[in-house]
Amino acid sequence: MPKKYELQVENEYGRLDKFISEQIPDLSRTRVKELVKEKEILVNHKVEKVSYKIQAGDKIEINVPAVKPLDVVPENIPLDIVYEDEVVIVVNKPQGMVVHPAPGHPDHTLVNALLYHTQDLAQSPEGFRPGIVHRIDKDTSGLLMIAKNAKARESLEDQLAHKTNKRIYWAIVHGDFGEENGVIDAPIGRNPYDRKKMAVVENGKKAVTHFKVLKQFKGYSLIECQLETGRTHQIRVHLDYIGHAVAGDPLYGPRKTLKGNGQFLHAKVLGFKHPRTGKWLEFTAEPPKIFQDTLAQLEKASE
Incomplete structure (x- = not known):
């Protein structure tokens, strides 16, 4: 009403x-x-x-105005819940799961699973993404924070906007690095030649990614990326831009790559201030089995 x-x-x-x-x-x-x-x-x-x-x-x-009717159906899909209290949920999203319904993906999403798990999710004006504060791509696995009410949503969104939260990703990428760490500061916008893709473009929005090389193999590297901003496909676009595309990336990576279920990218660490208490919370989730198995194979091939 x-x-x-x-x-x-x-x-x-x-x-x-x-x-x-x-x-x-x-x-x-x-x-x-x-x-x-x-x-x-x-x-x-x-x-x-x-x-x-x-x-x-x-x-x-x-x-x-009345919130648009929520036509998203709750579905009994198992969730890997890392943390939950009365105002926030931290979930470890599996690779292959879309975060919320969209054209082409009307169901079997994280939102469908969350609605089955709880009715306490912050409303969204669109109706199809209750509780969702930020997203990761379908084939990216890892940690997401979910808001259970309007105040929690506001707090978590403010932390994202003011860059006070912590988001660290692991990625297996193509190529060897000559440096141990670096910063990619390059604006991202819609690719003018392919609307399905993002790209580094002159009039894009400011995007900053910090990276650190954790290990190098033959032709591949394991790196850690920390987001300062959160643009669509940011890590994937930035790493492709510097010549180190994420392995397995069907959109930005080369055809000859590691076999998997999409890009080898995992949201490993998530930290934020609790919306109600202000206490700092930090969580870690290990990469999925296919990610760990691929690392073991690269290690063996590099011996």
């Missing part, structure tokens, strides 16, 4: 989004920003920016 609110301001205050989220607990600052963008929030009968400074005497009208 849609909801309407009216707030009469008695004293000067700070930002519009902060004020509303504190007055109406059901609305996170992220949701307020979305409503402002959709012109569903008026200040003195006018649309204002989320940064508008509240003044004494302001009248705020808020219209919250």
Whole structure:
């Protein structure tokens, strides 16, 4: 059901989004920003920016449309839950699983599995990705944080935006490195020649990936990547850009590569401040069996 609110301001205050989220607990600052963008929030009968400074005497009208019906069906799919409490879940997503429904992938997603596991997931305006704060690609395995309510979603999204969380990946890549570590700072946007791909482009969004070489084999290397930003396909695009495509990557890698179930990329470490307590939480998940077996084979071939 849609909801309407009216707030009469008695004293000067700070930002519009902060004020509303504190007055109406059901609305996170992220949701307020979305409503402002959709012109569903008026200040003195006018649309204002989320940064508008509240003044004494302001009248705020808020219209919250009904959330689009969630047509995602809960499915009894096993989940590898690393951590769960009343506001957040950390899950180790298997390789081959899509995070949320999309054209071509209407079901059998992580969201379908989460909805079967719990009804406590933060709503999303689109309806098809409740609880989802960030994503990893279908054939990338590893750790994801899931929000169970609006406040948790806002906190986790703010940590992503301000780069205060921790995300470390392991990747098996093509080639040998002449350096032990490095930083790839190259903007990423849609590939102008292939809309299915991303690329390093001049007018793209800022993207920064830090990498460290953990081990080198014959023709391949095991590296650790730490994300500073979170662009679509960022690690895959950046590593291809410097000539070290992720092994097994069907989109950005060479045809002659390691046999597997897609790219050898795993979200190994995830750290963030707990949305309610502020305590730092950090989790580690070992790569899937095919990743570990491939490392053992590369080790043996390099002896």
